[in-house]
Amino acid sequence: MAEFKEIPLEEITDYKDPFRLFSEWAAATAKGKERTNSLIIGWGGLGILWGKPCCTVYIHESRYSRIIFDEADAFSVSWFPKGQYQESLNYLGGVSGYQEDKMKGCGLSVIEGEAPYFQEAELVLICKKMAESKFELENIRYPERTIDWYRKDGVHTLYYGEIVKVLKKG
Secondary structure, eight states: OOOOEEEEEEGGGGGGOOOGGGSEEEEEEEOOOSOOOEEEEOOOEEETTTTEEEEEEETTTHHHOOOOHHHHEEEEEEEOOTTTSSHHHHHHHOOOHHHHHHHHOOOOOEOOSSEEEEEEEEEHHHHEEOOOOOOGGGGSSOHHHHHHHHHOOOOOOEEEEEEOOOOOOO
C-alpha cells in the first residue's frame, strides 16, 4: 500500500474541491480515554478560526462518537478513493460504537498518531481540537426540516479543529 506524504494545506484544492469535500464519504476519527471510534460524516467545513486553518465537523449527540470526541484532544477526517471500501464505510456509518468496537470490525487499518486515521484513505486532515459548541434550538432558522428532529433526538455538537497536518496518499 502506498505511503502518505504531508502536503501544504493550500494544495488540498489540487485533490479535492473544498465546497464538495463533505458531500463525499468521510470518516471522522478520534481517540478518547479508553477507546478509538470513527463515524461517517456528511457535514463539515474548512475555514479560519482565530487565525488558524480550521476543520469543523458536526456530530449528533446521540452518537457514541460524540463521547469520544468530547474526550479527545485531536481528531482526523479521512476521505477514501471513490467506489472503494464501501462495505467498510457502510459499516462505520451503520454500526454504533455503543454496541461494539467498530475499529476492529470495519476491515480498515488504523494508523495511530496525533489522531488516529486510516491507511486506506487517500486524503487525511489531522486536527487539534480548538473548541466545541452545540446547536441551540432557538437559533435554528430552518425549522421546517430540522426542528422536530432536534426536539426528538437532540442537537449536533460542532468540533472545531486546527488543521495541523494534511496527508495525501502517494
